[in-house]
Amino acid sequence: MMSQPPPSGSPRVGLFVTCLVDLMRPAVGFAAVKLLQDAGCAVSVPSAQTCCGQPAYNSGDPADARAIARTAIEAFEGFDYVVAPSGSCAGMLKLHYPELFKNDPAWKARSENLAVRTHELLSFLVDVMRYEPEDVSLIARATYHDGCSGLRELGVKKQPRALLARVKNLDVIEAAEAETCCGFGGLFCVKYPDVSTHIVDAKIDDAVKTGASLLLGGDLGCLLNIDGRLRRRGIDMTVRHAAEVLAAMPESKPESKSESEDDAA
């Protein structure tokens, strides 16, 4: 993996935005675009994309997952690379689509073609593009949470740390349980909320021990879960996608809503 030189010319990259970034935190999408462009890619965002289909796949509904997968496969045909700012969604495209189509030769071939082109954003920047961020600075003490799918399905571990090591004035302190699940688990977090909350509390306690005031990660699902629980517990720790820091996106720290207002300001 490390021995390949970066691709010559400007590779054509299709950004798989992911449904959570699209709806909940567009800044991560713009950060991904900026980083990919800085790394020398020609970035496109196909408008026919929705979600990777994981909610259906992990709920035991492979028929719907396959239908959603087909729209993604079609939307991303023809790009040199397909990049997602999420290890979980990239893992879905890369590992689980071929599994979904294992009994359908035509779509299996198309899914495998997509799989070999698909990468998680941070590992793509390091392993494929040999990208090294320049002139990024952030005065902060941070800790990095390894999302489960990125870590265990795709082997994303060193790449985000290598990128963050180039951010000036940023200290990254390893948490003892950085590789332990945050308890999000897709629909698990609403199916078994008590268990999920118990797990994310342990994750938060572990992160707090590092003395960090900033928690970074590469998966918005984990980050929303951790951030949501931090806010409810009233712990002052900022949660951001690593791409936002690397792209020097301004931090838009919204005011915490008070009490029980049902309305978003």
Place this chain on the structure above:
Amino acid sequence: MKPVIDAFQDNARAAIADSKLQDALARLAHGFPEKRRAAIGRLPEFDALRDAARDLKNHTLDHLDFYLERFEEKVVEAGGTVHWARDADEAQEIIVGLCKDAGARTVTKSKSMIGEEIAINDHLEAAGIVPVETDMGEYIIQLRHEPPSHLIAPAIHLSIGQVEDAFRDNHTHLAHERSLEEPRALLDEARVILRERFIAADVGITGANMLVAETGSLVIVTNEGNADLTMTLPRTHIAVASIEKVVPTLEDAATILRVLARSATGQDMSVYTSIVTGPKRSDDLDGPENFHVVLLDGGRAAMLGRPVREMLRCIRCAACLNHCPVYKSVGGHAYGWVYSGPMGAALVPNLLGIHNARALPHASTLCGTCEDVCPVRIPLPKLLRLLRTRDFMTRSFTAPDKLALRLWAFAAKRPALYRAVTGALSALLGGKGHYRRLPFVGGWTRSRDLPAPARRSFLRQWSLRGKNDR
């Protein structure tokens, strides 16, 4: 024990609120995983051994009938008897019958998950026979009339104070002033009681970690030596094991042993590893006169032809429990039967039927740590997903969560419609703040804030900027 699995949600909530249980689980969370890490760190070929263990279990499952018949032949040659039990009822009947034939009043038992699976103690008691667990952990939970909460550490959920209470409630001879605060004192007390029982027992019942086809031997591992006393002192030894425990050769058993204790407790080997073959021979100094092996199917043969077959490689080391964030949050009893953690979630719906265990395949974040640590490389997340599919397919179309998912999927398959839906969500709920309460997502907002969606989705902003795209 009767399975009560659909209570997982309530059980889990109660477990999280139980501070004694949480203290016990916190000790477990660090103990076993750290010891395992150290043990495999000392063995560079550990991953190659895992491959070998997986391959030999797969080979055995491919030829399970052959190896089981070979095992029976060899047991018979050695002077023993093999009994085949299709289900728990048959196994109970066979074992109780053998105990009655032996005129048994007291039966000692070493730890056996199959014994738990078929609830053999209840049936012995119903027949007027007194079963005595001789593994310390099993002895404690027998006093407390509860099932094991862990494959290899059945009383891991208890504090020492709770153990002391169980002793005082049952060992009524204990003087009030006698201190039992130290583990040593509890062990000494159990040792005195159990010694009498070992000598009084008419029958000894053990499990078996492996059945060796080439010799008809049982391989039994313990850390307390209690299995050896259980099977050598009484006149009759009954071993109960499930059919997938067979391995072809002693060499293969050695391969499994090399990954078993390291994965389980982080020991290189368990303290006792016993290999026993048949009853006492004429020139043996000790051993049972009668040797019986009860082989239980219990739903396993039906798993053979299906993808869930991979679960039959399991060697019950409990590494998946010890590393599972869900197990470490709720403990074993929340799972509602004798098997718990990821292996329980993947096995129980196969043994009891999905309709009796719908909650279990969902009781996982699919974080993948279980698969990472499994010594026989069982793809537990994949098996849990397959069970989720079995659950999904067999539930009413109108189940609310199923209906919601189908509606979401209907839109996710149609990009234009999906855009319209997310656009509406943004318009309705979008903004900068956080919700502390929101209808339909109470599972989230009961304990977590939810950020408002963006006023404009990424794709909407992208198209407004007049960027490309197809």
